[in-house]
Amino acid sequence: MTLTQAAPRQRATLPRLHNHASLVVHGQDRTGIVAAVGNVLHDYGANIVSLDQYSDNPQGGNFFQRTVFGVDDLKAALPDIDRDLAAKLGDGLRFTLRDLSVPQRVAIFASKSEHCLLDLLWRQRRGELAVSVAMVISNHPDLAEEVRSFGIPFVHVPSTDKPAAEAEHLRLLQGNVDLLVLARYMQILSGEFIERVGVPIINIHHSFLPAFIGAGPYAKAKERGVKLVGATAHYVTEDLDEGPIIEQDVVRVTHAHTATDLQRRGADVERAVLSRAVQWHSEDRVIRHGNQTIVFP
Amino acid sequence: MTLTQAAPRQRATLPRLHNHASLVVHGQDRTGIVAAVGNVLHDYGANIVSLDQYSDNPQGGNFFQRTVFGVDDLKAALPDIDRDLAAKLGDGLRFTLRDLSVPQRVAIFASKSEHCLLDLLWRQRRGELAVSVAMVISNHPDLAEEVRSFGIPFVHVPSTDKPAAEAEHLRLLQGNVDLLVLARYMQILSGEFIERVGVPIINIHHSFLPAFIGAGPYAKAKERGVKLVGATAHYVTEDLDEGPIIEQDVVRVTHAHTATDLQRRGADVERAVLSRAVQWHSEDRVIRHGNQTIVFP
């Protein structure tokens, strides 16, 4: 399998982002950060398209900033901008600088459920997600044909031998992707895998008020007569389903919905929430901080 | 204090409900119930305004039906209709028949928070809730003037001596009200009180995905970075916050909202959800069944 042979149409770059970069600054708040960033970008004749900034506590809190800017001949200028920012921002502040004309490379893990996976592939093809989908990996072969019809490689890695599967996953992913998305993958990732894969992982799971722990959550939600079912997209950490929340949404249900209906309505929310989370992540709008996220609009 | 001296403007009857009654039938499903109900009402020349029916399992499940009908001289006809329905429906089916021109009498328990209480009083005064508010009881005196400006009795019953307070509550409520609403009352009712008060009790509490147990839920929700805060209105049972859910809703929040902001946004949802729950209950739209509710639209 040659992972680089994905169909060209999925490589589409959002044209307006040519010669544009995102800059994300995150760290300990102090006075002068805006001036420092502004001065460096001004030195390179950069035009700031958008700038969002948030401080969680004006007295010694944390600072979060996302800037999108354009400069002529961005590729040539980026290393210099990077160097100057490092010099001006100094310790206590981390930053990432990214050429927005290069889409982030994503791998999607799926199982048998298609709803989240197809929604991502379809939006990517329509140009709504600023990512390229490098591959889809599934522990079941069912969705192979569907995925390949999008011109995207599909790799079947059975989950029967988990250590072997994770080794195969790492071999496929390392160096090839910037983001891993679990589109209803339904398998628990080992802490070692999360550590070694080295890229952010986004998961989607159903959510209820109140929460229903354990197996058969939709049956339990039906039994309790909930009026809303929801979904939560979050970054994966070793604490299962407890990582920083990126996005949530709910949909209304009634007593007339069966447990199957709840599941279908839930699937609609899941695919919408996961797609938004992936989109925002891929546009560098999401900053992780402790167990929460800052999401710039 | 004479509880019956509430200002007349709060007794307003929804005019269109003159000579109309609601009939709620609930029990074991079998064939022929619709025919039986239809025939009895037809015998009295009743005009059926709306009828909603639901069966949770066509094979031997549970049957739920709400009918609103009008007949000339309803008050005279009701006892006969009641007798005929009892004869025709037989065992295994309970029913309640209620003259809709008589608003349900409600007591509201409040504490220091005004948002849920005021929303109920305003809506009642505007004619949006088919209830009369018999009294407001609070363990704090703060809201007395506000409540009395609506022409509604306010009784301050401190919660320092809980058995004494509950005895006082029972003395005020028994025989005087059809429904008790906890509008952010913040005190736990004893199982004995719930048993002895003998009327349904509706409570409102904040809700999150995931749930945050214990004190300071908004601070915890902020720490976790939730993107939605919500509220759940439910009937009170001995299992605190675990009774049948009547209504739920959520509102969107962001990282920029402080814990105080979350609480304010939460207050907005709480008052809306509680008002809807009280309205639906007062119009006999809600049927309790096990730990769930059927809510007819």
Place this chain on the structure above:
Amino acid sequence: MTLTQAAPRQRATLPRLHNHASLVVHGQDRTGIVAAVGNVLHDYGANIVSLDQYSDNPQGGNFFQRTVFGVDDLKAALPDIDRDLAAKLGDGLRFTLRDLSVPQRVAIFASKSEHCLLDLLWRQRRGELAVSVAMVISNHPDLAEEVRSFGIPFVHVPSTDKPAAEAEHLRLLQGNVDLLVLARYMQILSGEFIERVGVPIINIHHSFLPAFIGAGPYAKAKERGVKLVGATAHYVTEDLDEGPIIEQDVVRVTHAHTATDLQRRGADVERAVLSRAVQWHSEDRVIRHGNQTIVFP
């Protein structure tokens, strides 16, 4: 092309609807209708699964009722039930009786936009829509491969010669379908075509508050700075975009969304709204009355 050769997997019948029928009664309200319907169904040992009824005015208004019931050997019993209902309901009330194990046959008209079309095909394949898709007709060939991958016939009928196109449409549709869905078809149907095709037609269009008439509505909405974009699904009448509304929804947008973003967000609402409208229609939940609809939940 043999239209009956659609792949078997799209013919899936919702299993729970075996031996179940829907009955929709609509006409002038009078006393005794519920009794009449109840008695006829009781005579056949029918189990009523759900019943929703609405009267728009208790004094001489219009009556709307939807009943779902099960009987053993439905196919044998239906003609007799039909005859008895006709006798009992008499003049002034129309009714339709439909075997729910036979999915409604749908044709979809599309153009170049895929979002509404694909959402319908996916949901149909997932078993969420109680319809069989008999064919997709488009005035552009672009979506042929995509449609055929679902095992559904795709027919390209160019719209260059409109009378010829409509004649071809009628030849393909008449006798073959129960519903026509315009999934962003973007062509105006002649009054004669609407008349002759003889089945309901559902259309989807974007909606704004306020409305923006004419070409380029998203550019105008952007210029006006709307905060919501929406979609409306409605039955097609000769008054373009003015037929009875089945379903509407909106999504929130901000100043930061470009006209293209508005269109994408709009596309998400369009596909959701159209799918709900088709689902509700196919389950006989929608009753047309004058220029409005009654939609039973």
Place this chain on the structure above:
Amino acid sequence: MTLTQAAPRQRATLPRLHNHASLVVHGQDRTGIVAAVGNVLHDYGANIVSLDQYSDNPQGGNFFQRTVFGVDDLKAALPDIDRDLAAKLGDGLRFTLRDLSVPQRVAIFASKSEHCLLDLLWRQRRGELAVSVAMVISNHPDLAEEVRSFGIPFVHVPSTDKPAAEAEHLRLLQGNVDLLVLARYMQILSGEFIERVGVPIINIHHSFLPAFIGAGPYAKAKERGVKLVGATAHYVTEDLDEGPIIEQDVVRVTHAHTATDLQRRGADVERAVLSRAVQWHSEDRVIRHGNQTIVFP
């Protein structure tokens, strides 16, 4: 009448905003604006709490920026900061600098409807709106007692003689308020009044998809069978109901809602939308630009 004698509790300043100011910059985009603002604020040791910036076109478009910052002894520093900003920003960019510890002074025009008015007064008292309510003016005396119970002056100015009424309005408002809110005032303001009053005016009106022009919109919406009713808050311009939109929202309705029900549901949306619009305006989050608004979150 002494307008300055409003009860002290309504003057509450949000404590966290002590020594904080908002800076709004708006005009023609060019490189270096962020650096200029950042440098000026840095010179005064300002801590930037939040900064949001938007450009509607990176090539020669319009620039919008809202900054909230804190400095020790703000009142002393503001004139100097103002002078330095004027020097650095130069022509083509307007800016406003405002001490956030001084609440904006608001007058509310009402008629007989209470829902929007009371929601504003109540939120103001709870500390949710960073405004002081200087007075309520109504063309009907009905709400006098209600308003005065909040410790706010109520002035009855009949609308029978419109020129006289507008003269009286101007006499009361000029110099006394920073914002005028029309809380279902139902009277058309003359272009001359809008010009002479010299402060922004926010209005709320109901909204539908599609729009229903003229009298009795709820009856028309009912007739058309709309599934959503909504509200739009906007700045008032001479084009009635056509000014820049600040906020919109909708609520779901069904065929079972009467025209009166639509109006009540509409009232709920109206009060929520108007309160949000006033809140955002009072926190300097809304920038008018042509016939649209930029609303920073």
